[in-house]
Amino acid sequence: MQRDTLSRRGVMALFSWTGTAALLGCGDSSGEPKGDGRSVLVLGAGLSGLSAAYELQKQGYEVTLLEGRERIGGRVWTMREGFADGQLAEIGAVRIPDVHDHTLGYVDELGLELDEFPGGDPLYYLDDNRFMHKEGEDWPLPGLKPNELQATLGDTWAEYIAGAFEEFGNPRDGSFPKPGIVEKYDDQIWIDFLRQRGASEAYLPLYTADNGAEVYTIGTLAWMVAEVADQAWDKTYHIRGGNDLLPKGIAEKVGMDNILLAHKVMRIEHDEQGVTVVAEHDGAEVSFSADHLVCTLPFTTLRDVTIVPEFADDKMKTIDGLFMMNAGRGYIQTKTRFWEKEGIGGLKIAKTDTDAERIWDLSHVQAGSSTKGMIVSYTQEKHADAYCGKSMDEREAFALTAIEKFFPEIKAEKLAFFQYCWAEDPWVQGAWTDFLPGQWWMAAVAKRAEGRVHFAGEHTSIWAGWMQGAIESGKRAAQEIVATV
Known part of the structure; x- marks a missing residue:
C-alpha cells in the first residue's frame, strides 16, 4: 500500500x-x-x-x-507439561531485572514470590575454541586490542557503551535522545556503533555471544535507549512457580x-x-x-x-x-546438571557462535529439590532462522547436534525436549519488536x-x-x- x-x-x-x-x-x-x-x-x-x-x-x-488465543498471557507463556519432577520451561519472557519497577510493582501487589538467578562463570565456544575465562587472564581470541585483552565484559561495557550515555541522554528523565543524536545515529546498526566506539573485530563475536545475534540487526538508538534506562541493573529474577503467574x-x-x-x-x-x-x-x-x-x-x-x-x-x-525479531527456543530437560562439574554456572551457561547460540540455565528457579537440569538453546536472528527453517521433527536433532560441539554429553543426558519458533506464532509472527x-x-x-x-x-x-x-x-x-x- x-x-x-x-x-x-x-x-x-x-x-x-x-x-x-x-x-x-x-x-x-x-x-x-x-x-x-x-x-x-x-x-x-x-x-x-x-x-x-x-x-x-x-x-x-x-x-x-x-x-x-484460547489462553491469556500472550508472550508470557510457561510450559509445564512433558517435564519430569514438576519442572517448567518459559517459552516467552524469562527474566525480570531488578530495575524493572513496573513489573516488580505488580509482583508485589499480587503477592508473588521471586527467585534470583544465581551468578557464575559461563563456558565460551568461539571459532571452535572451547574455554572459560578468569578475570585477569588474557582472552584466547587473536586480534583483540590491548584494552580488550584482559578486560571483563563489564569493563568493555563501561568503555564502549556506558561511556556514551551522557551523549545520548536518559529516557527516564525525558532527555533521550539529546539534540543531534537522531541525525548522527539513526541510520546505524548497533554492531557498527561498537566499531565506532573502538571495538575490535575480534571482540565483536565475544560481545555477540553474550548478547545474541540481534545486535547485527537492531538500530543503535533502539538498543541504546534500553541500555541507558536499565544501566543500574544488578540482580535478575524469575517468578516462583512460573512467570505466567503474573498475567494470571x-x-x-x-x-x-x-x-x-x-x-x-x-x-x-x-x-x-x-x-x-x-x-x-x-x-x-x-x-x-x-x-x-x-x-x-x-x-x-x-x-x-x-x-x-x-x-x-x-x-x-x-x-x-x-x-x-524471530527467536527460537529449544528446551532440554537433562538427567543431571553435568555442566556444574566444570564449574560452569550463571543464567547464560554457554555463550557460543554455533547454531545453538546461547544456552540458558533455568535449573535453579525450579520448584522442589530435583537435581535434574532445565536448559534452553535461545536463538535469535540468523540462528533462529536456521533453527526454525528445519521441520519440527528435525529441530531436536539440529539443536542437540549444535550443542554437542561444546557439551558432548547432551544427547546422553537428554530427558525431554520442547521446541518453539515465535515467527510461526500466528498471533505475533515474531518474538519482540526491533526498531531498525x-x-x-x-x-x-x-x-x-x-x-x-x-x-x-x-x-x-x-x-x-x-x-x-x-x-x-x-x-x-x-x-x-x-x-x-
Whole structure:
C-alpha cells in the first residue's frame, strides 16, 4: 500500500521520546475514580492488555478484553507439561531485572514470590575454541586490542557503551535522545556503533555471544535507549512457580468474565463518538462497541485487520513497516546438571557462535529439590532462522547436534525436549519488536493515540521485548484515557 511521505519537519517532531519519566508513575489508583461507568474495549489479553484493563477498572471503567488465543498471557507463556519432577520451561519472557519497577510493582501487589538467578562463570565456544575465562587472564581470541585483552565484559561495557550515555541522554528523565543524536545515529546498526566506539573485530563475536545475534540487526538508538534506562541493573529474577503467574494474577483481578477468549479481531471502526470492533468467534462475526479502545495487537497482526477509517499515514506506515525479531527456543530437560562439574554456572551457561547460540540455565528457579537440569538453546536472528527453517521433527536433532560441539554429553543426558519458533506464532509472527536503522521516528508514532483508539504493547515502549514494556505501555494507555475525562 502506497503511503504519503512525511515532511522533514513532521518527522523531526516525532524523534524525542518525551514524557517517559512521567509515565513511570502512571496507573496510580489513588484519588476518585474517573471512569464513571464509561466503556473500554481492550484488544489482546497479553500482559499489556491486562495491565491496561486492570488500571482502567481501578478508575471505574467498564472493560471488555477480546483475545484471539484460547489462553491469556500472550508472550508470557510457561510450559509445564512433558517435564519430569514438576519442572517448567518459559517459552516467552524469562527474566525480570531488578530495575524493572513496573513489573516488580505488580509482583508485589499480587503477592508473588521471586527467585534470583544465581551468578557464575559461563563456558565460551568461539571459532571452535572451547574455554572459560578468569578475570585477569588474557582472552584466547587473536586480534583483540590491548584494552580488550584482559578486560571483563563489564569493563568493555563501561568503555564502549556506558561511556556514551551522557551523549545520548536518559529516557527516564525525558532527555533521550539529546539534540543531534537522531541525525548522527539513526541510520546505524548497533554492531557498527561498537566499531565506532573502538571495538575490535575480534571482540565483536565475544560481545555477540553474550548478547545474541540481534545486535547485527537492531538500530543503535533502539538498543541504546534500553541500555541507558536499565544501566543500574544488578540482580535478575524469575517468578516462583512460573512467570505466567503474573498475567494470571492480573486476569483474576480483572475478572475472567470480562475476558473473551477465541475472539479474533477482524475490523476496527472509530469516530469522534466511540469505537466498534468486529471479531470472529466460533465461525460467526460478533460486534462490540465502547467509548474507547486500547489496541495491544502486535503490528504484524494489526496489518490484517480492516481499519475504518484508516489511521494517519505515518501510523499506517509504522503498522506496515515495524520489524519483529524471530527467536527460537529449544528446551532440554537433562538427567543431571553435568555442566556444574566444570564449574560452569550463571543464567547464560554457554555463550557460543554455533547454531545453538546461547544456552540458558533455568535449573535453579525450579520448584522442589530435583537435581535434574532445565536448559534452553535461545536463538535469535540468523540462528533462529536456521533453527526454525528445519521441520519440527528435525529441530531436536539440529539443536542437540549444535550443542554437542561444546557439551558432548547432551544427547546422553537428554530427558525431554520442547521446541518453539515465535515467527510461526500466528498471533505475533515474531518474538519482540526491533526498531531498525532509519526507523526511530516510528517509536513515537507507534504509541500515539488515534482519536479514541489508544495503543499499548512492548512495541510501544522503550522496553521492547520485556514484560516491563508491556506493563508500562498498558498503564500509559490507561492514563491517556483517564486524561480525556
